[in-house]
Amino acid sequence: MARVFQKPKSMTSAHTHYCPGCTHGIVHRLIAETIDELGIQDRTVGIAPVGCAVLAYHYFDCDFQEAAHGRAPAMATGIKRVRPDLLVFTYQGDGDLASIGMGEIIHAANRGEKFTAIFVNNTVYGMTGGQMAPTTMPNQKTTTSPAGRDVTNCGMPIKIAELISALQTPAYVTRQTVIKPKYIIKAKKAIRKAFEYQMAGTCFSLVEIVSTCPTNWGKTPLESIKWTETDLLPYYQLGDCKTPDA
Amino acid sequence: MAKVLMKGNEAIGEAAIRAGCLNYFGYPITPQSEIAEYLSRRMPEVNGMFLQAESEVAASYMIFGASAAGERVFTTSSSPGISLMSEAISYCAAAQCPAVFVNIMRGGPGLGGILPSQGDYFQATKGGGHGDYHLLVMAPNSVQEAVEMVMKAFPLAEKYRNPVIILGDGLIGQMMEPVEFPDHLVSTPSDKSSWATSGMATRKSTQRNLVRSLFLVGNSLEDNNRCLKAKYDQMKKEEIQCADYNIDTDYEALIVSYGTMSRVCRTAIDILKKEGIEVGMIRPQTLFPYPDAIVQKAAWKPSCRVVTSMELSMGQMVEDVERVVQGRRPVTWFGIAGGIVPAPEEIVDEMKRVLHAHQS
C-alpha cells in the first residue's frame, strides 16, 4: 500500500506538550516540511525562545540552541556572522519578540541579517500563564489585564510585520495564519519563500503567524478559530508586508 | 619578534587575532572603545569578522550564539557593559560555551566614572549573573601580560567549555607599553563536534547537537551544576597563576594586590626597602581560581605581622584574603575607588601606619 502521509524527516517522534487547539504544532510541521523539501536538515540551526516553544528542540530533528527571553535574533546573528553557510531560524512568540526582544529583532532586521524569524503571535504570554502581551487586543482580558486591555493605559497592540516593514533595509516580511487549510497552504509557501531568500543570501525574513491560545483565551479550540477570524485578522491583516524586490 | 609600542586596548585586540580568534562582537564604551575601533579596521585585513552590536546585551548573545555554533569568539566592554552582558555570561556558563570576555574596569557603581577601578572583583569572581557558576578570571598588570592572558584565554575557555574573563582596568587599556606576541601562545581551536550546533553536515554526523541551559526533568539541573562544579574544582587544581615580589626576605608585612594597583605597590616596596622596611607582595594573576595556598603560606611566614589587601575598590578582594589567612594574622585593607590611582608614597605611608599599629 502506498504511504500518502507521514511525519516530516526533520521532526522527532516526540509527542508535543502543546495544549489542544494550539497552533504551534502546525507551525512546527510546516517548518519541518520546508526543511525536508529544501534538503537542509543537516545544515540547519534553530533557536528556541523562552515561551511555550522553549522545548521546540524536542520536536525538530536538527541542531538547536536555546535563547534567553527575546535574545534569539542576537544569537542568530552570532551564528550567521561566523557561519554564513548554515540555515538559521528563530522561533519566537509575541512576549519574546515583540516585548523583551524588540531591540534585538529590529536591529537584526535593519542590519539585514540573513536568517529567518518565525514569529508566532497569539496575543498573550502563553507559558507564564496568559499575561498581557504588546500584541494583546483592545479590551482583551488576560491575567494582568483582568478588565481587558485598556489602550489609554497600555497603548494599541503592536503590528510587528508592519513595524519591521517600515525599515529601509530590504527584507521579506509577511503575515500568515494557520487556522484553516486554505491559510495553512499560504503559510507554508511563505515559510518556504523565507528560507529560500535566506539560502540565496538575499535578505532577512520574518513570517508572522497569527495563532491561537485556547487555554489562555478561555475559549474552546473552535471558538478560538472563530475569534481569530472575527477579531484578530481584521487588525492583523494577512499578506506580504514587504518583499526584497519591492 | 621585535617589541612594538602599543596601547593596551589595541594590544588586546591584536592578541585575540594572534591567538586565532577572528570573530568579534562588541559595543562601544569608555575606556575600552579603542578595542572595537582597532578591530573594525584590523579584522577585514585578516578575513575576520567584526560587528558592532546594538547593545551589550545583543553583543553578548551574539557571542553565545557564535560560540554555540562552534567558533572562537570574544567581546570586550567596561563595567556597566559587563553588567548588561552578565545575563548571557550566565547562559554561556550553564550551556558550557567557551567565550572570552574582557572587562576594562571603570569606577562604579552606576555610571560611576571612566577612570581606572577594580570595583568589579566581586562581579567577576563571585558571580555577576544569576545561578551557580564561576568564570576563570585573569587580571593583568601590564600591557604585555594583558596580551599573554588574552592569548591563553581562548584555549582555557575551550578546555573548560566555560567563559574566561580578563579583568583589566582603565589604565591597562589606555597605557602604551612595549609588547610582543609570543608565538608559543598561538593555539588551534579545539574539536567541538561533540556538542556544538555547527550543523550536522559540518561534522559529518546524523546526530543533532543541542545547546541549552534549561533543565526541567528530574535531576538534570543538579547533574549539570555538579558537572560545572567539577570543572571549577579542576580549575583550582590546574589553573592558578600568581606572582610575588620581595618574598624571599623576612618581610614584616605582606601586601596582596593585583592589576594596576600591584605596580604601585611594587614601587612602594622598593621605597620601603631603602628605608630598611621589608614588605613582601603576592600578586594573584588568576582571581578565580584564587591562589589560596600561596597567599596563606606567605601570610603565615613567621616574620610577617600583618597582611594588607591593596585595591582600587572599597574592599572586595580583602574578603578572599581574610578567608585564606583564617585569622592567623591581622588583615587590613587599603583602597581608593574614585578613579584615582594612588602614588607609591601613599602606599608607603599606609604600610608604615599598619606596621606601627601591629607591633611585634
Added chain:
Amino acid sequence: MQMDMMFTGFGGQGILMMGKIIALAALKEGKEVAWVPSYGPEMRGGTAYCTVVIGDEPIGSPIIQNPMNLVAMNQPSMEKFSQLVKPGGMILKNSSLVPVSSHRTDLTEYEIAANEIANDLGTVKVTNVVALGAFIECSGIFSLDLIRDILNQELSKKPALLDINLQAIERGKSACVSI
C-alpha cells in the same frame, strides 16, 4: 635608573604624540617604558596630558603625580602642573602661550617659543615637534639622531610631512633657552 616626564597642554596640541615619540625612542634604545594618557572628557578640547616613565628595570607605578620633568604647552597646564614638579626637576614652557613663570627656585626652567617657530616653518601643526626638540636639548634624554629616526619611521607613510617635522625638531633643539 628611572626617568619620568609629563607633557601637558590643551587637546589638539599634539601632546600625546610628544610622549609617544619619546616612548618609541625609549623602546628603540631597549629601555622599559610606560606611556599613560589623560583620557575621557579632558580629551575634548580641555587640558590634555600624558606621562612617560622610562627605566632599565620593569616600570613599577606608571602613575606619576610629581614628575621630574614637565613640558607645559599652555598657561592652564603651567598653572596646574608646575607646582607638582619634584625639587631639582625641570620645566620647559612654551613661551608663545605661557607668559608666566613657575616662581620656583628649586628647579631649572627653560623656554621655547614653539608657536612662533612653527608658524615661521609654515604650519602651527608642528608646534609640538618644535617643543620636543627643545625638550631633548634641555633634558638630554635622547640624541637628535634617535628622534630623527623615530620621525622617519612614524612619518614613513606621510613623506610630505617628514621634512617640516625634521626642521621643527632641529629648530626647537637650537632655540631652547634657560631662564
